[in-house]
Amino acid sequence: MAGTIAAVSALGMTAVLGGCGVTGGSPDVTLKLVAADYGDSKANSSQKYWDKLVEEYEAENPGVRIDVSVYSWNDVDRKVREMVAAGDPPDMAQIGSYAGYAAQNQLYKADDLLSIPVQADFVGQLASAGQVKGVQYGMPFASSTRVLFYNKALFSEAGITPPKTWDDLAADAEALKAEGVTTPYALPLGPEEAPAETMQWMLSGGGGYTDTVGSYGIDAPENVDTFSWLKTELVGKDLTGPVAPGELDRADAFAAFAEGEVGMVNGHPSLMNIAAKKGVKYGMVPTPGKEGTSKSTLGVADWMTAFRKNGHRDQVGDFLDFVYSEKNVLAFSREYDLLPVTTSASGTMAASDQDRHLRPFLEELLTSELYPVGKTSWADVSAEIKQRIGKAVAPGGNPSAVLGQLQAEASRAENAE
Structure with a gap:
């Protein structure tokens, strides 16, 4: 902004x-x-x-x-x-x-x-x-809340339609890359926006930060599957950018979208104004999920x-x-x-x-x-996510290990409440 x-x-x-x-x-x-x-x-x-x-x-x-x-x-x-x-x-x-x-x-x-x-x-x-x-x-x-923003002009040039599923999103990203789009999907897992982007993806995969009884469940199988998919199908295929996800902040992702360099990015209402000021024609759709539109989205x-x-x-x-x-x-x-x-x-x-x-x-x-803001431990857990989650999708990274480390830190913080 x-x-x-x-x-x-x-x-x-x-x-x-x-x-x-x-x-x-x-x-x-x-x-x-x-x-x-x-x-x-x-x-x-x-x-x-x-x-x-x-x-x-x-x-x-x-x-x-x-x-x-x-x-x-x-x-x-x-x-x-x-x-x-x-x-x-x-x-x-x-x-x-x-x-x-x-x-x-x-x-x-x-x-x-x-x-x-x-x-x-x-x-x-x-x-x-x-x-x-x-x-x-x-x-x-x-x-x-968050929705998926997409660049209408880039989608038209690639002959694609907005995604409803993860597979759709990956296919659209591949098509955008083939058309020379710099960043088919912007994945801001840098310190500024990491907890939000992380939760948005976890929810779309049927997981989240907490389990059904409200305790932390960061390393739940659904979350491990989500980050394994991200690492393999998006990051590993060079469909993200403009820098490594763990180094990309939300503000930079939004700015790149407003410059017409990004095909898709999760965004909140302020992105409408940012994009409009730069003349970018955008569309918005609900967050794609693993097998269809995500059943839940991030609220803040x-x-x-x-x-x-x-x-x-x-x-x-x-x-x-x-x-x-x-x-x-x-x-x-x-x-x-x-x-x-x-x-x-x-x-x-x-x-x-x-x-x-x-x-x-x-x-x-x-x-x-929403984030588990009723937990006094959340501030510390959120800080750990900001520092570590990008490593889950980095080359050589291990999603299961990274999420397991975050879960261990969260459990210690929760037990100290």
């Missing part, structure tokens, strides 16, 4: 700006909110979204002031950690993870804060992903949390009820081409011609699976 490069949220959104929110008179209560920036320039900084929302809320609630600080994804999680470590947490933080704070009993439960209609309005998968041991602490704030979310230390539970809850109104959820989602986290806003978006470009992603949300 445009702008100076910045960290990537769970949604893959970049952010570049920081700042402080609105100020006002002498309220009875001041609530501090730390939020992440989803914009890629000053013109669409999230600060503008929050300033407008807070102005409206404070006009209706003169006894409450909301002090908003917006930080880039480079800084927001670290900033909140530093505030917590200093004994001065914000009242609310809109960040990338919540489980560690929940495990330390620092967060309000969602049902301590939100009205019943608001809490019940969260999309089911997202609400479940916000739980630790069956209790919701993380309130989804923004969400996204960022989280709103509320810290208990400063109290003000009633005021925090009332403000968050306002934040999660259909109007405000839709406004945020439309500003940044993200998916609504509430059922009501999702229904409105699905029926609106204004949002038709997001329908393929909305349709995937109902069958999506």
Whole structure:
């Protein structure tokens, strides 16, 4: 995305700006909110979204002031950690993870804060992903899914149709290579996007990061089969690029697609704008699976949390009820081409011609699976995946051995929770 490069949220959104929110008179209560920036320039900084929302809320609630600080994804999680470590947490933080704070009993439960209609309005998968041991602490704030993007011009030149299965995808990649396409399929298993691309492929092969009881199952036979196929049928046949998968980051894969050099790549909504700005005509289809369209796809979310230390539970809850109104959820989602986290806003978006470009992603949300973010071990496991998973498909790599090593690390981390 445009702008100076910045960290990537769970949604893959970049952010570049920081700042402080609105100020006002002498309220009875001041609530501090730390939020992440989803914009890629000053013109669409999230600060503008929050300033407008807070102005409206404070006009209706003169006894409450909301002090908003917006930080880039480079800084927001670290900033909140530093505030917590200093004994001065914000009242609310809109960040990338919540489980560690929940495990330390620092967060309000969602049902301590939100009205019943608001809490019940969260999309089911997202609400479940916000739980630790069956209790919701993380309130989804923004969400996204993945679909397969393909370059229509390159497909037309090769005389091929979008894939529905792995075999279709491999055949299409071979045809694109024969036409001289630089990168038939971009496989970003580099540190930036590795956990997402890995999970997307695992799901398409009938596996995933966890088993049916919620424990890590990284080296499950289905996952080993998936990465063995990738290594043999795509990487081993020189159908990926432009660099080795373990060295390819998502941003570079997206940029190459936007330059017309990539035939296919898994992508989230922001790729639509990136490609359109470069004039690339693209199509989108559900993720191909082993024997047909994948039964599940990757869903991702960022989280709103509320810290208990400063109290003000009633005021925090009332403000968050306002934040999660259909109007405000839709406004945020439309500003940044993200998916609504509430059922009501999702229904409105699905029926609106204004949002038709997001329908393929909305349709995937109902069958999506999210990272195991309710595990305090997930941050460490995700870091290990970023460092190691590319080796599974590298020349001389052993998918079974690499996934087995990751499973061993995950089991140790899980047992330490």
